[in-house]
Amino acid sequence: MSKTARLLIWIAVAVLGALALATIALHRGEQINAMWMVLAAFCSYALGYRFYSKFISAKVLALDAQRATPAERLDDGRDFVPTNKWVVFGHHFAAIAGPGPLVGPVLAAQFGYLPGTLWILAGAVFGGCVQDFVILLFSVRRDGKSLTEMARGEIGRLGGFVAYLAILSIIVILLAVAALIVVNALKSSPWGAFTIAMTIPIALLMGLYVRRLRPGKVLESSVVGFVLVMLAIWGGQWVSHNPSIGPWFTFTAPTLAIVIMIYGYAASALPVWLLLAPRDYLSTFVKLGTIGMLALGIVALRPTLHMPALTRFIDGSGPVFAGKVFPFAFITIACGAISGFHSLISSGTTPKLIRRELETRMVGYGAMLAESAVAIMATIAACVLQPGTYFAINSPAGVVGQSPEAAAATISSWGFPVTAAGMHALAQAVGEQTLFNRTGGAPAFAVGMANIFSNSLGGQAVMAIWYHFAIMFEALFILTVLDAGTRVGRFMVQDALGHLWKPLGRTSWYPSILATSALIVASWGCFLWQGVKDPLGGINSLWPLFGIANQLLATVALCAATTIIIKMGKARYSAITLIPLVWLVAVTFTASWHKMFDPNPRIGFLAHARLLAAAPGHEVSRLIFNDRLDALVTGILICLVAMILIESAVEWMRVLSGSKPARVKESPFVLTRFAEEQG
Amino acid sequence: MKTKEQDSFKHCHSERASAREESAVCLCGAGALARELKRLKLAASLLLSMLREVFDESAYARFLARHRVAHSREAYADFLRENELVKARRPRCC
Numbered sequence: 001m002s003k004t005a006r007l008l009i010w011i012a013v014a015v016l017g018a019l020a021l022a023t024i025a026l027h028r029g030e031q032i033n034a035m036w037m038v039l040a041a042f043c044s045y046a047l048g049y050r051f052y053s054k055f056i057s058a059k060v061l062a063l064d065a066q067r068a069t070p071a072e073r074l075d076d077g078r079d080f081v082p083t084n085k086w087v088v089f090g091h092h093f094a095a096i097a098g099p100g101p102l103v104g105p106v107l108a109a110q111f112g113y114l115p116g117t118l119w120i121l122a123g124a125v126f127g128g129c130v131q132d133f134v135i136l137l138f139s140v141r142r143d144g145k146s147l148t149e150m151a152r153g154e155i156g157r158l159g160g161f162v163a164y165l166a167i168l169s170i171i172v173i174l175l176a177v178a179a180l181i182v183v184n185a186l187k188s189s190p191w192g193a194f195t196i197a198m199t200i201p202i203a204l205l206m207g208l209y210v211r212r213l214r215p216g217k218v219l220e221s222s223v224v225g226f227v228l229v230m231l232a233i234w235g236g237q238w239v240s241h242n243p244s245i246g247p248w249f250t251f252t253a254p255t256l257a258i259v260i261m262i263y264g265y266a267a268s269a270l271p272v273w274l275l276l277a278p279r280d281y282l283s284t285f286v287k288l289g290t291i292g293m294l295a296l297g298i299v300a301l302r303p304t305l306h307m308p309a310l311t312r313f314i315d316g317s318g319p320v321f322a323g324k325v326f327p328f329a330f331i332t333i334a335c336g337a338i339s340g341f342h343s344l345i346s347s348g349t350t351p352k353l354i355r356r357e358l359e360t361r362m363v364g365y366g367a368m369l370a371e372s373a374v375a376i377m378a379t380i381a382a383c384v385l386q387p388g389t390y391f392a393i394n395s396p397a398g399v400v401g402q403s404p405e406a407a408a409a410t411i412s413s414w415g416f417p418v419t420a421a422g423m424h425a426l427a428q429a430v431g432e433q434t435l436f437n438r439t440g441g442a443p444a445f446a447v448g449m450a451n452i453f454s455n456s457l458g459g460q461a462v463m464a465i466w467y468h469f470a471i472m473f474e475a476l477f478i479l480t481v482l483d484a485g486t487r488v489g490r491f492m493v494q495d496a497l498g499h500l501w502k503p504l505g506r507t508s509w510y511p512s513i514l515a516t517s518a519l520i521v522a523s524w525g526c527f528l529w530q531g532v533k534d535p536l537g538g539i540n541s542l543w544p545l546f547g548i549a550n551q552l553l554a555t556v557a558l559c560a561a562t563t564i565i566i567k568m569g570k571a572r573y574s575a576i577t578l579i580p581l582v583w584l585v586a587v588t589f590t591a592s593w594h595k596m597f598d599p600n601p602r603i604g605f606l607a608h609a610r611l612l613a614a615a616p617g618h619e620v621s622r623l624i625f626n627d628r629l630d631a632l633v634t635g636i637l638i639c640l641v642a643m644i645l646i647e648s649a650v651e652w653m654r655v656l657s658g659s660k661p662a663r664v665k666e667s668p669f670v671l672t673r674f675a676e677e678q679g
Numbered sequence: 680m681k682t683k684e685q686d687s688f689k690h691c692h693s694e695r696a697s698a699r700e701e702s703a704v705c706l707c708g709a710g711a712l713a714r715e716l717k718r719l720k721l722a723a724s725l726l727l728s729m730l731r732e733v734f735d736e737s738a739y740a741r742f743l744a745r746h747r748v749a750h751s752r753e754a755y756a757d758f759l760r761e762n763e764l765v766k767a768r769r770p771r772c773c
Contacts, residue, residue, distance in 0.1 A: 090729035
């Protein structure tokens with residue numbers, strides 16, 4: 001294709017993208033088609049990848065086609081393996097795609113579709129993708145070192161320590177929030193609870209199948225597992241209607257919380273091959289398939305968005321979670337725009353598989369674009385719902401009222417009409433007893449996804465099956481994060497405790513396994529219990545904490561990346577990581593200040609504690625303790641951000657003023673044998 | 680004035696020409712189809728490789744090659760033992 005033709009095509013993409021963005025941003029008072037959002041996303045991603053990532057790879061990082069990667073130099077056929085770029089892309093995407101990009105955008109839809117969409121697009125193109133890309137490349141140039149090791153090496157010992165604490169705290173808070181989402185999705189839902197309960201014996205069966213019956217046939221066992229899960233969904237309908245078996249699977253929120261804690265503990269202590277690995281395979285199989293199906297469903301149905309561009313709740317009075325659009329929209333949507341957790345993956349397995357430096361662009365930047373596309377799909381799934389329905393599902397009883405009639409009246413008074421009878425009919429259609437107060441994002445996403453699927457395939461008759469498929473999909477996702485996260489947290493605690501007493505660090509010593517598993521489960525279980533007992537639904541306080549912890553990790557990653565860029569002698573280009581860093585610091589500090597000190601008791605932890613103290617009653621002292629604990633955790637997180645920032649800034653000043661030599665700690669250059677291959 | 684033979688020749692000639700064109704189109708079409716099939720095959724094999732990597736089947740194949748052992752239940756159990764720590768320490772993102 002000639003240069004002129006290419007130029008014309010890119011001009012057309014830019015014009016189309018600008019038109020789509022203008023349409024979604026400027027339309028007021030009338031509904032728009034979701035395809036405008038898809039088009040805006042597609043054009044933004046195409047332009048970001050083609051021009052911005054190319055600029056970064058050429059000017060800032062100077063990707064070197066001649067330089068051998070650790071996968072080539074240290075090839076051991078086990079951890080370091082030169083792998084095809086598409087295979088690495090799939091591997092990386094499967095590792096970074098979790099429930100976060102599905103839940104965050106659904107919760108943030110209370111502000112309308114516009115704030116979330118703009119943040120997902122801009123955040124990913126200028127922040128998240130850049131972070132994943134540069135951390136991946138820097139890890140590749142350091143023999144696949146982890147973020148903690150890079151922070152320690154490039155910023156200082158404090159940087160490494162803060163990274164360690166940030167990772168541990170994000171894991172604990174993430175697991176609590178993830179478990180709370182499952183609790184809220186499965187409480188009083190025998191169908192959902194039965195389906196998810198069945199995934200445990202199915203995973204055990206898969207573990208035995210792949211170890212005993214057909215050793216090594218993981219893909220085959222995943223297909224078998226998937227078929228069994230589909231049968232469990234189908235069987236769940238029968239269970240929910242059976243008067244003798246249905247009650248066995250009808251759980252209250254506290255009971256579910258206890259069951260999930262026991263599950264987390266068992267999953268952490270059992271052998272990996274028996275439960276964790278098969279669940280991981282099954283979850284990945286369902287995840288990749290469902291994301292693909294959802295994309296096809298949206299394109300085939302081209303649904304209309306019923307949610308307005310902006311709602312009245314941008315002022316901070318939202319029922320789903322309290323707080324103004326700035327900073328809370330940017331804390332709520334983390335994974336779909338920028339997620340610190342990704343930097344762990346980008347400096348984990350992926351750099352050890354990269355065959356050529358040039359491929360870090362496609363894997364690091366490209367996979368995050370795909371993750372961002374998943375977040376856009378979640379926004380669409382939430383916004384195709386009638387706003388009244390969306391708020392009825394996502395608002396806690398403490399805000400809208402205990403009875404369906406009271407909740408419907410409150411939500412209708414906000415200008416989003418909904419009736420108790422209409423919600424009852426919808427609940428019947430999806431096979432639930434009620435859809436009121438199903439906070440956490442998962443049920444709303446499931447209703448939206450079932451709506452898209454049933455209108456594309458099968459009609460209203462199969463709405464209930466699609467709804468429970470979506471619930472199963474999210475719960476499976478989340479439980480996989482839960483058991484893998486508990487185990488990773490356990491190893492981190494064992495590593496630290498091993499410095500105090502050697503046997504505690506031995507990962508195969510059962511007393512240590514049991515003790516450290518209990519410690520991790522108790523840590524996230526404490527937050528989970530707090531969320532379950534919170535009259536505001538728990539998500540209101542815990543999700544912002546998760547967002548703050550996740551963005552703190554992104555701050556650590558961006559500080560490390562900026563330091564390396566400055567030490568590379570590319571200070572004039574440091575804005576590519578510095579601007580997202582400044583933005584994240586502004587967001588994290590503002591959100592933390594509000595969560596701690598805002599006088600509104602729905603936002604500020606301490607104000608809420610003061611309100612409770614003024615009205616003594618049953619369980620009040622525990623709720624006050626919870627509020628103070630949340631405030632303390634937020635304070636500790638923000639102090640960590642401040643420490644890493646100060647240490648990084650001092651390092652930058654020393655390098656820029658010449659008082660410290662600008663020396664990066666990269667592995668020495670070795671010529672690659674793949675040099676003649678085309679990029 | 681055109682003779683019957685001339686007409687017949689012209690008809691025959693044009694038939695042959697159109698047959699040649701058709702055959703060229705067919706050949707061209709067949710070539711394009713073959714190319715498309717080749718591309719599809721490549722995409723399918725890439726997808727399968729991706730899935731095999733994600734689902735650790737490739738890691739098992741490398742394990743067999745590295746240890747120069749044949750596939751067996753015992754070999755797979757050894758692989759699982761070796762892979763356990765790596766798998767357990769691998770974070771899954773939120």
